[in-house]
Amino acid sequence: MKNPVIIFGANQLGQAAKAILESNEVVIYGFLDDNEALHNKEIDGVVVLGKTEDDGFLKFIGKKCDAFVAFDNNKLRKSTVEMLKNKRKVMPMNAIHKTAWVEASAHIGHGNMINMGATIGNNAKISNHCIINSNAVIDHGAELGDLVQIGAGAVVNSEAIIGDEVFIGSGVTIVSGVKIGKGARVGAGSVVVADVKAGETVFGNPAQKVGA
Incomplete structure (x- = not known):
């Protein structure tokens, strides 16, 4: 049984990652994105849950959910990966x-x-x-x-x-x-x-x- 996935980034790359994961029958739990204008909105049937450092959702990662980081900006990608390693002791999955x-x-x-x-x-x-x-x-x-x-x-x-x-x-x-x-x-x-x-x-x- 595959864990559902939280995708960091509700941009075009995040949406592409969603399609890739769904091609393998992986369920997307939701997006996290720091653009507050997107919060609580649906993107192709998946809700933008909140910010990328929202502990209410981060607590699921490594237990009930896996994570994928979908930022094409390398600085943001690296900082998000470091946050996941420090807070949740996990590395993002492959898509x-x-x-x-x-x-x-x-x-x-x-x-x-x-x-x-x-x-x-x-x-x-x-x-x-x-x-x-x-x-x-x-x-x-x-x-x-x-x-x-x-x-x-x-x-x-x-x-x-x-x-x-x-x-x-x-x-x-x-x-x-x-x-x-x-x-x-x-x-x-x-x-x-x-x-x-x-x-x-x-x-x-x-x-x-x-x-x-």
């Missing part, structure tokens, strides 16, 4: 769509969202709190750090290494073996054929550094 393909040898950490049609290959490593959008491919032996976001249809080829908090836009191709440093950003549709330094933004085919 993996029933149509995603995850090889048995892949390593999947905590709090990841893997949307419909995504493919995670042999011995790939997905760390924690990553967002992998529809039809993305993480090929065999590739590694994602924490809080990585992968756009729809992007391909991270074999043995590429993606650092923490990297953003990869839709339709990007990362060539095999490439390393992308922490906090880098890759614009949509780019083809990355060489390593990208931490904090850099690159775009194009082949991808080149943009900005100062």
Whole structure:
């Protein structure tokens, strides 16, 4: 019997997480969100119960409910995860769509969202709190750090290494073996054929550094 889930964030990402979890017949207990204008309102049949640090609802997590954190802002995502660890001694669950393909040898950490049609290959490593959008491919032996976001249809080829908090836009191709440093950003549709330094933004085919 699967526990019901409280989703942190009633935004579009939270609603996408709801659809992913429901694809696996998981019941959504409710949303928590700090936007008071949403409180007590229904979103697609699920109520926004209150704020993210409302102890009246947090007390259920780890006992009667699991939690999923659905904020695409990394700072907010990290602070919510820390709050759950400190107050409830739990890590968020994974939300993996029933149509995603995850090889048995892949390593999947905590709090990841893997949307419909995504493919995670042999011995790939997905760390924690990553967002992998529809039809993305993480090929065999590739590694994602924490809080990585992968756009729809992007391909991270074999043995590429993606650092923490990297953003990869839709339709990007990362060539095999490439390393992308922490906090880098890759614009949509780019083809990355060489390593990208931490904090850099690159775009194009082949991808080149943009900005100062």
